[in-house]
Amino acid sequence: MNNPNSAAPEANKQRSEKDRVLIFDTTLRDGEQCPGASMTFEEKIEVAELLDDMGVDIIEAGFPIASEGDFHSVAEIAKRSKDSVICGLSRAAFNDIDRCAEAVKHARRPRIHTFLSTSPVHMKYKLQKEPQEVFEMVVAQVTRARNHVEDVEWSAEDGTRTEIDFLCKCVEAAIKAGATTINIPDTVGYTTPAEYAQLFRTVRERVPNSDKARFSVHCHDDLGMAVANSIAGVEGGARQIECTINGIGERAGNCSLEEVVMAMRTRGDIYPYWNNIDATMLTRASKLVSAVTSFPVQYNKAIVGRNAFAHESGIHQDGMLKHTQTYEIMRPEDVGVSKTSLVMGKHSGRHAFREKLKELGYELGDNSLHDAFNRFKALADKKKHVYDEDIVALVDDEIAQAHDRIKIVSLSVVAGTQGPQRATLRLDIDGKVVTEEATGNGPVDAIFNAIKTLVPHTAKLMLYQVHAVTEGTDAQAEVSVRLEEGGKEVSARGADADTLVASAKAYINALNKLSQKRQSVNPQTAAG
Numbered sequence: 001m002n003n004p005n006s007a008a009p010e011a012n013k014q015r016s017e018k019d020r021v022l023i024f025d026t027t028l029r030d031g032e033q034c035p036g037a038s039m040t041f042e043e044k045i046e047v048a049e050l051l052d053d054m055g056v057d058i059i060e061a062g063f064p065i066a067s068e069g070d071f072h073s074v075a076e077i078a079k080r081s082k083d084s085v086i087c088g089l090s091r092a093a094f095n096d097i098d099r100c101a102e103a104v105k106h107a108r109r110p111r112i113h114t115f116l117s118t119s120p121v122h123m124k125y126k127l128q129k130e131p132q133e134v135f136e137m138v139v140a141q142v143t144r145a146r147n148h149v150e151d152v153e154w155s156a157e158d159g160t161r162t163e164i165d166f167l168c169k170c171v172e173a174a175i176k177a178g179a180t181t182i183n184i185p186d187t188v189g190y191t192t193p194a195e196y197a198q199l200f201r202t203v204r205e206r207v208p209n210s211d212k213a214r215f216s217v218h219c220h221d222d223l224g225m226a227v228a229n230s231i232a233g234v235e236g237g238a239r240q241i242e243c244t245i246n247g248i249g250e251r252a253g254n255c256s257l258e259e260v261v262m263a264m265r266t267r268g269d270i271y272p273y274w275n276n277i278d279a280t281m282l283t284r285a286s287k288l289v290s291a292v293t294s295f296p297v298q299y300n301k302a303i304v305g306r307n308a309f310a311h312e313s314g315i316h317q318d319g320m321l322k323h324t325q326t327y328e329i330m331r332p333e334d335v336g337v338s339k340t341s342l343v344m345g346k347h348s349g350r351h352a353f354r355e356k357l358k359e360l361g362y363e364l365g366d367n368s369l370h371d372a373f374n375r376f377k378a379l380a381d382k383k384k385h386v387y388d389e390d391i392v393a394l395v396d397d398e399i400a401q402a403h404d405r406i407k408i409v410s411l412s413v414v415a416g417t418q419g420p421q422r423a424t425l426r427l428d429i430d431g432k433v434v435t436e437e438a439t440g441n442g443p444v445d446a447i448f449n450a451i452k453t454l455v456p457h458t459a460k461l462m463l464y465q466v467h468a469v470t471e472g473t474d475a476q477a478e479v480s481v482r483l484e485e486g487g488k489e490v491s492a493r494g495a496d497a498d499t500l501v502a503s504a505k506a507y508i509n510a511l512n513k514l515s516q517k518r519q520s521v522n523p524q525t526a527a528g
């Protein structure tokens, strides 16, 4: 692997113009078109501004004829555009093309993208037209668009299922009529990388004026090959990739912008292509599109998923702490993620646990670390996610217990509708293990009664409070207890995945504190 890390993505590449790949983002058109992803006017403006800042070469801002709203958002995006070309989509009908031209006309760099189906199945069933009629429409639509703007893209819809002779004939005619970009979409996500690459080679070889246009890929992800197919198309000679943020789009979506950009960048050793995208903005773009569409990003999604730079297994965490390149082929900061996260869970090892404690501001001695690690493992076995707050609660508890006279050995409780509730508690008091079984009006009352028998005291319970340290039914419970004795109050907390154990811990921690208080006043009278 020549480039094990994306640290110096394209800086070292010889940037020849022939290897430049334009990034055409269609999040606001193909992406917005998919069920449930519609965005408001303001949201579209915000997304477009971010895409422009990120270095997207062409923003397909919408389909102006589709609705008044679409028209206005394309027009506003065009007016506010900075560096990006602003493109609108139109079918072959002249009023469609004219409306599109009207919407993009205020862009610094306007483009009309007009398309027509060329595959036998689309021509016969969808258009219900003969190939010759379709051919004539291609010439007419491109000519009409070219009367409005110089930058015209023509797409052969369902291009990958189009007969090659007819495809070449249409492409040649479109270029002759003035199309500057020719897109051959894999509309139904059917092609394969080798086939798509060959398609571009064949069309470029067979169409006599192919050197007068830029070729474009547009891949759908029905078979999960949109990114691979897009790059294959580029290998076959295409120099524009149509894609969307988070891969949103019709059905299974489109080629994902962040994936295709980072794949070419990270494997620059085999792909000589370059683009203008500022990859450090990818995570921001992903979050924005996810927020405005309410489409969640799958956790394990490449590049922008929340697990993309997270490591849980002990072996991986250990490797990462020794050298990040052991398990990361990209640096998180290169795509705008602040840092790798070591997710603490049941697979985490001691090394990662110690690092996590340092990050949280704890430096434990070897024995305390050993005990805290064992408790963490026990917690991770019970709980799906161990959050930083859980670790803080656990370590605070550990530190509190280190010098305690009274420790819990075990607790079992019988609770439920058939009272009285019963608790069996074993405590270690000054090294001696004692057991008590008690009943009560509820399980907490039973536990506290058992404690009172094993540790007789006159302190009064002033406060008992429970709260969840984190969210979810498997969250750790943190119980706070306040005791009052002779006008003095002590408060203590106990944390555990089991609320009843946390309650016992809190009460006992408070008794330990009270004992320490008494000892400091009169060292002779050790509490019980």
Ligand code: KIV
Pocket: 030, 115, 155, 157, 158, 183, 185, 186, 187, 188, 218, 220
């Ligand atoms: O998938 C497709 O064919 C399209 C065209 C309009 C380019 O989205």
Ligand code: ZN
Pocket: 030, 185, 187, 218, 220, 250
């Ligand atoms: Zn599409």
